[in-house]
Amino acid sequence: MHNVRTRIAPSPTGFPHIGTIYQVLFDFAYARKYQGKFILRIEDTDRTRFVEGAEEVIFRSLDWFGLTPDEGPLQGGPFGPYRQSERLSTYQKYALELVEKGHAYYCFCTKERLEEMRKEQEKNHQSPMYDRTCRKLTESEVKEKRAADLPYVIRMKVPDNQTVVLHDLIMGDIEFESNTIDDQVILKSDGFPTYHLGVVVDDHLMEISHVFRGREWVSSTPKHVLLYEFFGWEMPVHAHLPLILNSDGKGKLSKRHGHASVDYYREGGYLPEAVLNYLSNIVWNHPEGKEIYSFDEFVTLFDITQITSQGARFDLQKLTWMNQQYIQNMDDDILLQKISDFYPGRQIDDAIIRKLLPLLKTRMETLKDFDTLTGFFFAAPAISPRDQLEKEIILDLRSVLEDLGKWNEQEILVALKTVLEKHSARMPTLYYLFTGKEKGLPLPQSLEILGKEKILERLRLLS
RNA sequence: GGCGCCAUCGUCUAGUGGCCUAGGACAUCUGGUUUUCAGCCAGAGAAUCAGGGGUUCGAAUCCCCUUGGCGUCACCA
Numbered sequence: 195m196h197n198v199r200t201r202i203a204p205s206p207t208g209f210p211h212i213g214t215i216y217q218v219l220f221d222f223a224y225a226r227k228y229q230g231k232f233i234l235r236i237e238d239t240d241r242t243r244f245v246e247g248a249e250e251v252i253f254r255s256l257d258w259f260g261l262t263p264d265e266g267p268l269q270g271g272p273f274g275p276y277r278q279s280e281r282l283s284t285y286q287k288y289a290l291e292l293v294e295k296g297h298a299y300y301c302f303c304t305k306e307r308l309e310e311m312r313k314e315q316e317k318n319h320q321s322p323m324y325d326r327t328c329r330k331l332t333e334s335e336v337k338e339k340r341a342a343d344l345p346y347v348i349r350m351k352v353p354d355n356q357t358v359v360l361h362d363l364i365m366g367d368i369e370f371e372s373n374t375i376d377d378q379v380i381l382k383s384d385g386f387p388t389y390h391l392g393v394v395v396d397d398h399l400m401e402i403s404h405v406f407r408g409r410e411w412v413s414s415t416p417k418h419v420l421l422y423e424f425f426g427w428e429m430p431v432h433a434h435l436p437l438i439l440n441s442d443g444k445g446k447l448s449k450r451h452g453h454a455s456v457d458y459y460r461e462g463g464y465l466p467e468a469v470l471n472y473l474s475n476i477v478w479n480h481p482e483g484k485e486i487y488s489f490d491e492f493v494t495l496f497d498i499t500q501i502t503s504q505g506a507r508f509d510l511q512k513l514t515w516m517n518q519q520y521i522q523n524m525d526d527d528i529l530l531q532k533i534s535d536f537y538p539g540r541q542i543d544d545a546i547i548r549k550l551l552p553l554l555k556t557r558m559e560t561l562k563d564f565d566t567l568t569g570f571f572f573a574a575p576a577i578s579p580r581d582q583l584e585k586e587i588i589l590d591l592r593s594v595l596e597d598l599g600k601w602n603e604q605e606i607l608v609a610l611k612t613v614l615e616k617h618s619a620r621m622p623t624l625y626y627l628f629t630g631k632e633k634g635l636p637l638p639q640s641l642e643i644l645g646k647e648k649i650l651e652r653l654r655l656l657s
Numbered sequence: 658g659g660c661g662c663c664a665u666c667g668u669c670u671a672g673u674g675g676c677c678u679a680g681g682a683c684a685u686c687u688g689g690u691u692u693u694c695a696g697c698c699a700g701a702g703a704a705u706c707a708g709g710g711g712u713u714c715g716a717a718u719c720c721c722c723u724u725g726g727c728g729u730c731a732c733c734a
Contacts (some may be wrong), residue, residue: 205734240733305732312731321659321730347732365662374660374730382732389734413661413729434662437728441668445727475682476669483671485682502670505727509668512683522696556696567694607692614692621693633694 198230199403202256202263203393205237206248210255210456212508213408213438213447216473220406220435222261223474223493230403234266235396236277239386255456259466260489273400278392285387288395288425289348289380297424298380300336301328301349323376324349348381350390350421358416363404363433363498370416378417390414394421402430406498409434409505410446433498436477437505447508463536463561468517475516476506486519518559526551536561546571549643553635567635571644574652575630585657587617588627592653601646607638627656 200221204214218232225232234256236249249267256262265271275281292298301324312322329351331339339346356372380391387395397405412434422429438447447454459469467489474492475485478501487495521529529551534542547554550568557567569575579585594609610624622632628641628649641649 203734207734237734243733301732308731316658319658323659323730345732349732368661370660376730379732384732386732388732392734408728409662410728411734436663439727443668443726472669479670479681483681485669504663504670506670507668509683512669515683518696553695557694610692623693625693631694635694637692 196403197401198225198228199233199401200225200230200406201233201235201397201400201402203235203237203396204252205240205243206252207240207243207245208248208449210252211447211449212454212456212459212469212473214252215255215259215261215456215469216438217406217408217435218256218259218261219470219473220433220498221404223489223496224404224406224498225264226493227496231264232261233271233273233400233402234263234268234276235400236267236279237389237392238277238279239382239389239392241384241386251457255460258456258460259470278387278396281396282385282387284399285381285391285395286385289387289391292350292380292424293348295424296351298348298350299329300331300340300346301377301379302331302339302344302346303328321374326377329377345383347379347383349377350380350417350424352377352417352420358419360412360415360419360432362412363431364501364503365412365434368412372416372420375416375420378414380421390417390421394418394425394427397430398422398425398427404431404433406433406435408446409437436502438476439505439507441507441509443507451508453508453510463563464513464517465520465532465561468520469513471520472513472516476508477502486516486523514559521558521561522555524555529555533561533564536564546643550635550640553639557635566631570629570634571640574655577626577630577656579627579656583617583619584623584627587613587619587623588653588657590616591624591627592650592657595641595646595653596650598646601642603638603642606641610637628652 202214202218202221204210222232224230234252236252238244238249253266253268263269265273265276267274267276270276278285289298293300303324308324311325315322328349352375353372358370358372358375360368360370362368378390379388381387393405396402415432415434419429439445440447440451449455452458459466470489471486471492474496478492478496480487480491481495524532526548530544530547533547534540534544547568550571554564554567558564579588590613591610594613595606598605598609614620614624621637624637625632625634628637634640
């Protein structure tokens with residue numbers, strides 16, 4: 195096998211989809227596994243859908259997951275440029291080569307005509323396909339139209355009655371009848387290539403060895419197979435990954451769902467390693483049945499031919515559970531770092547948080563929970579007693595805590611219990627009085643950490 | 658509709674002809690620990706392996722059909 199080179203080829207048309215990361219996971223892992231390279235190529239060939247700034251968000255997202263490419267627009271490399279809009283002349287050259295070889299042809303049909311044609315076909319219950327009108331044009335007719343400066347596209351000339359087979363690493367061989375394949379446009383009238391020409395040319399030129407992509411691509415892959423044949427190039431190994439479905443099972447995970455976006459996780463306090471773990475686990479199983487495993491472990495153990503063949507529904511609940519597991523088992527120093535990274539610009543007292551960490555770890559599902567759990571440590575909640583009973587409890591609390599000899603967890607607990615018993619109240623009441631919420635971090639430890647002075651002061655303010 | 662893919666608990670899956678009266682995880686429910694909430698521990702319910710035919714001594718596992726789901730049919734990727 196020659197050098198492993200994998201790639202992700204997103205188009206900058208919006209926020210990065212979690213499905214893109216799912217693909218990159220395999221690109222990246224495969225490249226690491228075989229000491230290869232992982233390449234990022236920006237497929238910005240659709241000017242109508244181009245979104246300003248989308249490219250930067252892609253870079254940032256990959257970095258956040260630790261899936262930084264070895265080659266790409268940012269890091270450069272020997273196969274650049276890595277942006278398709280900067281490679282236009284290349285595609286034009288190859289499109290022309292195909293025309294010369296008789297594998298492609300000029301098409302002058304207008305959009306209106308094509309639309310009408312499709313309508314007609316649908317009415318007659320035929321599958322919509324280009325009717326090959328321009329394929330019949332003579333050389334001189336083409337010359338004439340070109341001279342008249344008519345807008346044109348270049349289409350691939352799909353052969354008749356041929357079986358096109360796709361060898362897929364995961365799915366095995368899949369056969370297609372060439373008669374069902376459309377004479378796809380490969381070069382648009384604006385001089386930009388379509389996806390089909392773009393990928394094939396670039397994957398070849400960039401010496402991509404393995405293409406991992408979603409299953410939604412298999413039906414257009416025979417076109418790519420043909421293109422490789424036309425050019426006389428060796429086709430990279432293809433592996434089509436099972437789709438990630440909406441949690442209701444209806445269709446591909448769509449942008450309608452907030453959690454389809456990579457930002458949802460970063461902003462929601464999810465850990466990239468947990469997300470990656472989850473993403474790999476929905477289609478791959480650890481040989482020992484483990485569900486929590488590191489990316490490195492995944493890299494050494496996974497076998498691309500052994501991943502699941504079914505589309506998997508996205509289960510945010512399970513991801514959240516995994517995230518909680520990661521937090522719970524995380525080294526204190528690392529967690530501390532993650533927390534302060536998550537709240538940039540905030541002055542956080544490391545000493546206090548370090549003491550809270552053991553209490554926090556089993557209670558934080560995401561880093562975002564840090565705020566709700568520890569809020570009252572940094573500012574007294576704006577509350578007041580809700581009834582006469584609470585007023586009395588506060589008074590008792592003040593005197594009992596004031597008299598406390600030692601300010602530690604055990605003593606505080608005894609004191610709290612005394613007050614509780616006297617009024618036959620329950621813990622949640624105290625939680626409300628101290629934190630503004632009826633549940634949270636263990637109270638005795640929390641009060642100890644916060645300190646006697648602060649606590650008494652707050653009680654004074656309450657009464 | 659054409660073409661292609663897929664089909665095991667609610668969800669993700671294990672399972673590659675006998676070890677399966679189908680295992681694990683999430684979720685759900687119950688009990689225990691306990692200062693609230695978590696966590697942890699123990700346990701329960703939950704899949705006639707989509708349905709129907711074969712093949713075989715034997716099928717969740719192999720074959721066929723049906724059904725269902727998904728994908729795709731653009732000068733979008």
